[in-house]
Amino acid sequence: LPEGQRIDKASRDSATMRDVAALAGVSFKTVSRVLNLEPSVRPMTEAAVTRAVAALGYRRNSAARSLRSGAHMASIGLVIADLANPLYGIMAKAVESVADREGSVVIIASTSERPQRERAIALNMLNRPVDGLILAPAGQDHRYLQLPRRLGTPVVFLDRPGGGVEADSVVLDNAGGSQEAVEHLIAQGHRRIGYIGDGRTLPSLRNRLDGYRLALAAAEIPYDPALVVLSSSRVELAEAAAAGILRASDPPTAIFADTNRTCIGVLHAVRASGRRIAIAAFDEFELADMLSVPITLVSFDAGELGRTAAELLFARLGGDNSAAREIVLPTRLIVYPGYEPQRVAVATA
């Protein structure tokens, strides 16, 4: 497992306990005593040592420390696609909370949805090493994890399944969730329903598209490619995509967005169009209930997702050797009717 980034020792000043001891005029064991706050050190000696430590800018070497003591700091790695996405923030918080309970710290990194960066970061973490890894993958090929897995490091995929390696995963019922949402739109009378999302790369998003198609098929509504724009999940691209199908000759009366990112783009496009378009989307977000337009969301408990993944990882670390599991968490449809504030006169002072 190479690829870890390291700081060359020479680049930092590294005085050792022996250097400090020499400057303070004591043995290096005495320095050790001072730094470990052991009681049996004369105040004068301690002062001399403290001064020498400061003078040399000495920092204890943790590797040597834990080498002899045989203890090591427990840590798990969390590699996620985008920390700035509130959903991942909630998941990260849940993971961190479980890890803390288990006496572990979380090393976290954001891949910006780039598979190559994901690979580099994951290998970097394993090289530190971390005790286990939770990965919300951007890529689909995780064969690079086969070796670490064989060497005993547990891996849990979060929110999105992994590929090419046997490992646990905790995911959502993506197809079921979007199918339910689209069925809801159909039940409201919509028959031309647009789809904005990224149904090409990530399996989880492909499944959401599958759900859309299933719902249409069940209602015997033909799949119209002109209503489906598979762009990336970036807000601006989704907005442009939605604007495009709204401008078309036979526009949709409803649009389904496959993530909270695409949903925001769709909301903006719909507003810009000046039309009333029904909107449904995967992912819940705060203030959905305060929007002026009605919206239907496929909601789920992001904290539960993170918590489940973390608990699974610690179970593995605790010795659970059973076969790799896939845990699928349910989604729940929430219908927000849209909030129209009353036009009451203000009681001005």
Next chain:
Amino acid sequence: LPEGQRIDKASRDSATMRDVAALAGVSFKTVSRVLNLEPSVRPMTEAAVTRAVAALGYRRNSAARSLRSGAHMASIGLVIADLANPLYGIMAKAVESVADREGSVVIIASTSERPQRERAIALNMLNRPVDGLILAPAGQDHRYLQLPRRLGTPVVFLDRPGGGVEADSVVLDNAGGSQEAVEHLIAQGHRRIGYIGDGRTLPSLRNRLDGYRLALAAAEIPYDPALVVLSSSRVELAEAAAAGILRASDPPTAIFADTNRTCIGVLHAVRASGRRIAIAAFDEFELADMLSVPITLVSFDAGELGRTAAELLFARLGGDNSAAREIVLPTRLIVYPGYEPQRVAVATA
């Protein structure tokens, strides 16, 4: 610096390279070769070693590894109040991005706004140790960082100033931002302006309250304690607080909320009241432009906040020994007029 959490060596199975070598019938150096992917190993030998590794559940000891090689993994600690808050997610992402550029990983932890947990976590990180620490503090007493600071670990406070220790900080112009927002409300004719927030514990939030008072004073509007509810920053408490002053005999015509959390509570309370109340708040959030009610926000660049803090930290790690700095980043008032969707008939299929 004690207080780090450790896993006792005995609790994990720790076979050593010698154990693996014995089982594989080779010297332990050969095991080392296999694990380091060195080329000069016969496939048969390698297979034997791999088998032994698997059989024993062997994991390389990173401490011993980096001890001899003299290199160590660079890392910085990021301790934040609440990862689930989108603003902190954005900051964390920015920090992570700078750290990655600098070849460092980020160890992240969430304090859930609890000062004691903050202390435990920060000391835990320093004990690992990390090369430096970025801290968005929940508490105000950071004397526990004096020793680590003297021992040479740089610390940067993020978003909120620290207390009792000399260290850099990157904060917002909190007073200025809220003053500007309240002045905006006053300019719109409001004279009874409520304040919902937490003006007691955190200095940054106290400063926001100061800004409110300054704006009132400048307009010669008397400060009315009945309009000010200093509760915690939790959404439900803010909602209850806002509901309270809206029910009172001489209610406000406008409300200022000191964070995005309190703002959400206020929004709900205002909706429940059925009145038209002007709302202003600190912190921007997504979809503010899509809300049905007008809202004025004190906006800032959370990414810039995180980036600045990280860059300052790496400057310190790079040898910058100048006096501790306080960097104050500006805020910007954004007025959202409130979005009223047009009532256009839907072109149904």
Next chain:
DNA sequence: TTGTAAGCGTTATCAA
């Protein structure tokens, strides 16, 4: 291709 010896910087043991 494989093995032997030395040593990384600390903590643990035991002696002074």
Next chain:
DNA sequence: TTGATAACGCTTACAA
């Protein structure tokens, strides 16, 4: 109260 020495598990250098 302090110090000398061994040992932690590995990588590096060198030898076979």
